[in-house]
Structures are given as C-alpha cells and as structure tokens.
Amino acid sequence: MKRLPIISRLLILAVVIVVSIGVLLHWTRVQAPDSSHAPLELAAPPTGGDFTLDSAAGPVRLSDLRGQVVLIYFGYTSCPDICPTNLVYIANALRALQPAELERTRVLFISVDPERDDPSRLASYVGYFHPNILGLTGTPAQVAEVAKHYGAAYRRVDDTGSAMVYLIDHSAFTYVVDPSGRLVQTLGHASPPETILAAIRTAFGAEP
Missing domain, CATH: 1.20.5 (Single alpha-helices involved in coiled-coils or other helix-helix interfaces)
Known part of the structure; x- marks a missing residue:
C-alpha cells in the first residue's frame, strides 16, 4: 500500500x-x-451618573461623551475568562454597526484592579478587542465611587498558589448610556452581540 x-x-x-x-x-x-470564574450579582440597583477617570490619553469625563451611546463595563486585564468573553461580544456588536453609528458609539472598560491596571496597560489590553473601547482607571476610592453608582460588585480573592497572587471576583453587566447621558439599559453577562447591537440602536432611537 x-x-x-x-x-x-x-x-x-x-x-x-x-x-x-x-x-x-x-x-x-x-x-x-x-x-470556573463566576460573575457576581449587582451590589445595588444601578442609577448611573457622571464621573471622571483616567485613560492613557488623559482624563475622560462621561459628560464629555454626550451625543454618543456609551457602553460601560467593569472588569480587569488579568481576568481569565469573564472579561474577554464580554469584550469579544461587545466588539462583535461594534463591528456590526453602520459607520455613522460606530462613530457615535464608545465603550468604557473600567478596571476594578487599579493596583495592577495602569492606563498604559489598559490601553494595550482593550486595543486587542476594538479601537472604540477605552480603558479607564483611577484611585481605589474613585473606582469604588463610580462602581457604587452603577451597582457594580467586586472583591479581591487571594490566589497565593499562582503567579497571579490574587483574582478579582466581579459583576459582569454592560451598562448602556444614551446620547443624553442617561442610563437606559443594563445587559447581563455574556449578552450576545445581537442583543448588544439592538440595545445600542434602541439607545440612539431614544434621542429627543
């Protein structure tokens, strides 16, 4: 043979x-x-609200993004699975937008691990997913204050048996802010791109 x-x-x-x-x-x-790394539930009902945090390009204030639909997600760059899953779904939704819609849509990835996630590290991380995603951080007190307004829960969990030293358990919701700056929808963990896309377009439709 x-x-x-x-x-x-x-x-x-x-x-x-x-x-x-x-x-x-x-x-x-x-x-x-x-x-598996399971997400936490919300710490409180989200109310939304303005805030200022730091990006690699300088301070970013939510109110400066008026006229755009803004998605807000709390996570961290060392997250083993939950954050990458949600960011991939969000990025896929962004790619499905029309160019004019994409130009008016931003995603803010807020780190709940400010000890390790400086603005430069965040910029490198979110850049793997989509250019319309901005990585934001601040002092632990600043991050905690923003998280409180959006009901985001997170807690440090020691993992001394690995090089990571610790993980961050956190909630995994995506918050949709309409062009007027109002929180209009909260999407659950691993919402598919189609759901995210529909939420973005609904938020555009809510413009006065």
Whole structure:
C-alpha cells in the first residue's frame, strides 16, 4: 500500500493533536465546574451618573461623551475568562454597526484592579478587542465611587498558589448610556452581540 507523503501525515497528526486538546479542555470543564470564574450579582440597583477617570490619553469625563451611546463595563486585564468573553461580544456588536453609528458609539472598560491596571496597560489590553473601547482607571476610592453608582460588585480573592497572587471576583453587566447621558439599559453577562447591537440602536432611537 502506498504511504502518504510526509506533509499529509504531519497535517493529520496536527489535526489529531488539536482535537485531543479540545476534548481534554471540554472534559476538564465538565469534571470541574466549580473551578470556573463566576460573575457576581449587582451590589445595588444601578442609577448611573457622571464621573471622571483616567485613560492613557488623559482624563475622560462621561459628560464629555454626550451625543454618543456609551457602553460601560467593569472588569480587569488579568481576568481569565469573564472579561474577554464580554469584550469579544461587545466588539462583535461594534463591528456590526453602520459607520455613522460606530462613530457615535464608545465603550468604557473600567478596571476594578487599579493596583495592577495602569492606563498604559489598559490601553494595550482593550486595543486587542476594538479601537472604540477605552480603558479607564483611577484611585481605589474613585473606582469604588463610580462602581457604587452603577451597582457594580467586586472583591479581591487571594490566589497565593499562582503567579497571579490574587483574582478579582466581579459583576459582569454592560451598562448602556444614551446620547443624553442617561442610563437606559443594563445587559447581563455574556449578552450576545445581537442583543448588544439592538440595545445600542434602541439607545440612539431614544434621542429627543
């Protein structure tokens, strides 16, 4: 029987390895569901409100973004799964907007880990997802004050067995602010891009 060329055999081996890794990851999730990083519930009903925090380009004030739809999300750059999931969904929703809509839509990613997330680190992180996402931070007291207005919950959890040292458990809601600066909708964790897209367009439709 004729043997397969070495390139074909290597491709088959690569496919087998990738499939095996996928099966292993799936098995690990099934066998250890408690190891997942679960989001917290809201600490209080969100009311919204103006705030100023720091970006890599300087201070950003929410009221300076009037005329735009603003999505606000609280997370941190070392988040293992919850933040990347939501940011990918948000970025996909942004890519589905018409150019004129995209020009008037901004996302503010507010770090609940100001100890590690300086403005430069945040800019690098959010840049992987979409250019319309801005990373914001401040002092712990400033972040806590903003989080209080949006009902965002977070807490430090020590993880001394890893290089991370600690994780941040946090709520994972996306807040939709309309062009007048009013909080009009709160979307749950892992809301699909279609839901986010609809919320953005609804917020545009609420303009006076």
